[in-house]
Amino acid sequence: MSASRPDYGVWRRTSPFAVVFFLGATIKAVAGSYLQLAASFGAIAYLTRFDFLSRGSWPWAILLVVLAIVAAALLRYWFFRFKLEEDRILIRQGFVKRTALDLPFDRVQGINVERSLVDRILGLVTVRLDTAGTATAEGRLPAVNTELADWLRTRVDRGRRGKRASGGEGRRERPLGEEDAGTEDLARLQEGASTPATGEVLVRLTNRDMLRIGLADRKALVLAGALAALAQAAEPFEEAILGVLDGLQTAVADLGTLSQATAVILVALAGLLLLFLAVIIGAFLRHHDFTLWRQGTAFRSQGGLLTQKEVVVEAAKIQQLKLSQNLVLRWFGRYRLEALPAGAMPVPGGENPGNLEIAENLTVPLLDGSAAEQMRRQMFGTEAPRLTLLPASPDFMRVSPYYVRALVLRSVAVPVLGGAVFTLAQWGPAAIASAPFAAWCFLWLALSGLIGLQSWRRCGYLHDEEGLASRRGLLGSRVDAFLFRKVQDVTVKRSPLQRRTGLATLEVQLSSGVVTVPYIARDTAAKLRDYILYRVESSPSPWH
Amino acid sequence: MTRLGMFANAEVPTEALPSAEHVDWQPLHPHFTPRLQVGVLLRVLVFAGIGAGLHYGLATGGLAVLFRAAPLLPTVAWAVFGVISLWALLWPMIAVPYRGYAVRDRDILYRSGVLWRSVRAVPFNRVQHTKTDSTPLDRRFGLANLSVFPAGGGAHKIRGLGGETAEQLWVYVSARIEAEAAGAMESGVGEPA
Numbered sequence: 001m002s003a004s005r006p007d008y009g010v011w012r013r014t015s016p017f018a019v020v021f022f023l024g025a026t027i028k029a030v031a032g033s034y035l036q037l038a039a040s041f042g043a044i045a046y047l048t049r050f051d052f053l054s055r056g057s058w059p060w061a062i063l064l065v066v067l068a069i070v071a072a073a074l075l076r077y078w079f080f081r082f083k084l085e086e087d088r089i090l091i092r093q094g095f096v097k098r099t100a101l102d103l104p105f106d107r108v109q110g111i112n113v114e115r116s117l118v119d120r121i122l123g124l125v126t127v128r129l130d131t132a133g134t135a136t137a138e139g140r141l142p143a144v145n146t147e148l149a150d151w152l153r154t155r156v157d158r159g160r161r162g163k164r165a166s167g168g169e170g171r172r173e174r175p176l177g178e179e180d181a182g183t184e185d186l187a188r189l190q191e192g193a194s195t196p197a198t199g200e201v202l203v204r205l206t207n208r209d210m211l212r213i214g215l216a217d218r219k220a221l222v223l224a225g226a227l228a229a230l231a232q233a234a235e236p237f238e239e240a241i242l243g244v245l246d247g248l249q250t251a252v253a254d255l256g257t258l259s260q261a262t263a264v265i266l267v268a269l270a271g272l273l274l275l276f277l278a279v280i281i282g283a284f285l286r287h288h289d290f291t292l293w294r295q296g297t298a299f300r301s302q303g304g305l306l307t308q309k310e311v312v313v314e315a316a317k318i319q320q321l322k323l324s325q326n327l328v329l330r331w332f333g334r335y336r337l338e339a340l341p342a343g344a345m346p347v348p349g350g351e352n353p354g355n356l357e358i359a360e361n362l363t364v365p366l367l368d369g370s371a372a373e374q375m376r377r378q379m380f381g382t383e384a385p386r387l388t389l390l391p392a393s394p395d396f397m398r399v400s401p402y403y404v405r406a407l408v409l410r411s412v413a414v415p416v417l418g419g420a421v422f423t424l425a426q427w428g429p430a431a432i433a434s435a436p437f438a439a440w441c442f443l444w445l446a447l448s449g450l451i452g453l454q455s456w457r458r459c460g461y462l463h464d465e466e467g468l469a470s471r472r473g474l475l476g477s478r479v480d481a482f483l484f485r486k487v488q489d490v491t492v493k494r495s496p497l498q499r500r501t502g503l504a505t506l507e508v509q510l511s512s513g514v515v516t517v518p519y520i521a522r523d524t525a526a527k528l529r530d531y532i533l534y535r536v537e538s539s540p541s542p543w544h
Numbered sequence: 545m546t547r548l549g550m551f552a553n554a555e556v557p558t559e560a561l562p563s564a565e566h567v568d569w570q571p572l573h574p575h576f577t578p579r580l581q582v583g584v585l586l587r588v589l590v591f592a593g594i595g596a597g598l599h600y601g602l603a604t605g606g607l608a609v610l611f612r613a614a615p616l617l618p619t620v621a622w623a624v625f626g627v628i629s630l631w632a633l634l635w636p637m638i639a640v641p642y643r644g645y646a647v648r649d650r651d652i653l654y655r656s657g658v659l660w661r662s663v664r665a666v667p668f669n670r671v672q673h674t675k676t677d678s679t680p681l682d683r684r685f686g687l688a689n690l691s692v693f694p695a696g697g698g699a700h701k702i703r704g705l706g707g708e709t710a711e712q713l714w715v716y717v718s719a720r721i722e723a724e725a726a727g728a729m730e731s732g733v734g735e736p737a
Contacts, residue, residue, distance in 0.1 A: 489670065494662070529665065537650040537668075
C-alpha cells in the first residue's frame with residue numbers, strides 16, 4: 001500500500017502508455033482542423049483529374065503525416081507533467097503553447113474516470129477533474145495508475161467535506177506531510193481498486209435493460225439512414241452486389257419454394273436484424289453493468305463493457321432534471337433521465353467561448369417511473385416535493401389552445417409561401433389557382449394542424465413553491481424540472497398574437513440551458529416571473 | 545446551523561410580491577437613435593459603393609448583354625436597395641422607444657422588441673461579472689454599452705446608455721454583485737445535501 005500516499009512536490013510524467021491517449025487526441029485535433037482542408041484538396045484533385053496514384057509520391061506523403069502525428073504525440077507526452085501538493089495539483093503541458101494549470105482540490109467539483117480496454121489491461125485510468133467552469137485549461141490526467149486516481153478521489157471528497165465543516169472558509173489547513181490521510185484512504189483502497197464506490201445503490205441495469213436501451217436508441221434511425229446512404233455510395237460495386245444477389249436468387253430459386261418477393265423481404269429482414277444487433281451491441285458497449293450510487297452528497301455512475309466510464313456529479317451542482325421517453329421507451333414503460341449540472345460557465349474576466357467548461361451530464365439510460373420519482377427526491381432533496389417528472393401525471397396544466405394556432409401559422413406560412421413562389425416560377429400564375437396546388441395547401445394545413453394539436457396536448461407545466469416542471473413533445477415526451485433558486489434569469493415574451501389574446505411565454509434561463517413555458521395567461525407569467533425572482537433573490541443557498 | 549438559524553418560512557402572499565410589470569422604465573440616451581442611424585448610413589454608403597462598382601462593371605464589361613436584355617434590372621435593383629435602406633434608416637426611430645431598462649435593488653430589467661416584446665430580468669446574485677464597452681462611433685455620440693454576464697451564458701447587453709450613466713451603472717451593479725456574494729458568504733456557502 002505504498003502507492004496510497006503519492007509523493008508530494010515532485011514533477012512527474014504519467015505512464016508511457018499515455019502516448020496512446022495523446023496519439024488519439026492529436027489525431028482528433030488534426031482531423032478536426034485539417035479534415036476540411038484535406039477534403040477541399042481532394043475535391044480539387046478530383047476536379048482537375050490530378051492523378052496522385054501514378055505520381056508515386058503519395059505513400060511518402062502519408063508516411064510523413066503519420067510520422068508527424070506520432071512525433072507530436074510523443075512530444076505532448078514528454079511535456080505533460082503534473083505535481084501533487086498538499087492541497088492542490090499542478091499540471092504543465094504543451095510544447096508550442098505551454099499551459100500551466102493550478103488546481104486547488106477544494107475547487108474540484110467532481111472526478112470523472114474513464115478506463116479504456118488497454119487501460120484496464122494495464123491497470124490504468126484517465127482522470128478528468130471537473131471544475132465548475134473556472135478552469136481555463138483541461139484538468140485531464142491520462143493513463144495514471146488506479147491508486148493515484150483513488151487517492152485523488154478521496155482527497156477531493158475530503159476537501160469538499162472540509163470546506164463544508166469550516167463553513168465555506170475554503171480549504172482545511174493541514175501542515176505539510178501530516179499522515180492523517182492514512183486511515184480513510186487505506187480503508188477505501190482495501191475495498192479494491194476497481195470498485196471504489198460505496199454507498200446506496202440507486203439504479204442497476206441488467207442485460208435485458210441493455211436490449212431495451214438498444215431498441216429505443218435514436219441511433220437506430222441514423223444508422224438506417226447511413227445504410228441507405230451507403231447503398232447509394234455503393235453504386236460502383238453495384239455489379240458485384242448484383243452478382244451476389246443473383247447468386248442468392250438462383251440459390252433461392254433452386255430451393256424452388258420461395259418466390260422473389262420473399263427473397264427481397266428476407267434480405268430486408270436480415271438488414272434490420274443486423275441493425276438491431278448493432279444498436280444492441282452499442283448499448284452493451286456503453287452501458288453494460290450500469291450502476292448509479294449515491295455517495296454522500298454526490299451521485300456516481302459507472303458503466304461500459306470495454307471502455308468503462310465513471311461520472312460523478314455533486315447533488316448541489318445539478319441544475320435541471322430531464323426525463324424523456326420516446327415511442328419505444330413508452331412501449332416498454334421506461335424513461336431516460338439526465339441530470340444536467342451547471343455547464344458552459346463564463347470564465348470571470350474572459351469572454352472567449354473556448355474557455356467554457358462543459359460539465360458532463362449524469363445519464364441514467366433506462367429506468368421506470370417509480371425509480372424516476374425516487375431519483376427526483378434524491379436529487380432535489382426535500383425541495384419542491386409536489387413536482388413530478390412523470391409526463392402522464394394529471395397534475396400538469398395545459399397551456400392556452402392559441403398555441404395550436406401559433407404552431408400552425410408558423411409551420412404553414414413558410415411552406416405555403418415557398419410553394420406558391422415555386423409554383424409561380426415553374427408553371428406561371430395559372431397554376432396557383434389550380435386544383436393540385438389547392439390540394440397541396442390543404443394537405444399541408446391538415447398535417448400541421450394535427451402536429452400542432454398533438455404538440456399542444458403534450459405541452460404542459462406544473463409548479464409548486466420551490467420548483468417548476470415543463471412538459472413538451474410530439475410523439476414522445478420530455479419533462480424538464482428545476483428548482484427556482486437555481487434560475488439565472490427570467491424573460492417574459494409576447495408576440496403580436498399573444499398580445500391580442502392576453503398571453504405570454506415564460507423563458508427561464510438556467511446554467512444548464514433554457515426551459516420555456518409557452519402560451520400561458522399574461523398574469524400567470526408575470527406572477528410566476530415575480531415569484532421566481534423573489535425565490536432567487538431571497539435564497540441564501542448558492543445555486544451550484 | 546447558521547442556515548437553520550436564519551431560516552424562516554413565512555407564507556408569501558403572491559399579490560404582495562414586487563411586480564416587474566409596473567416599473568419605472570428608463571429610456572435609452574437620446575443620442576442613441578441618431579447613433580444607430582449614422583451606423584446604418586455608413587453601411588448603406590459602403591453597400592452603395594459596392595453596388596455602383598458592380599453596376600459600372602456590368603454595364604461596360606462582358607455582361608452588357610444582360611443589361612440590354614433586361615433594361616429594367618438595374619432600376620429595380622436600385623429601387624429595392626433604396627427602399628431597404630430607407631426602412632433601415634427609419635427603423636431605429638420606431639424601435640428605440642420600445643427599449644428601456646430598470647435597475648432595482650435586487651435585479652436589473654431590460655425590455656425590447658416592437659412586435660415581439662420581451663422583458664428580461666437578471667438577479668444580481670446570479671451575475672458573474674459585468675463590463676462596459678464602446679465603439680469609436682459610440683464615443684462620438686457620448687454613448688457606452690453595459691454587459692451583464694449571468695452564468696447561463698449569453699451576455700445581457702444594454703446598448704445606448706450615456707457614457708456617464710453606463711459608468712455609474714457599472715459601479716452600482718459591481719457593488720451589488722459583491723454585496724450579494726458577501727451576503728451569501730455570511731449565511732454559509734455550504735452546499736445543501
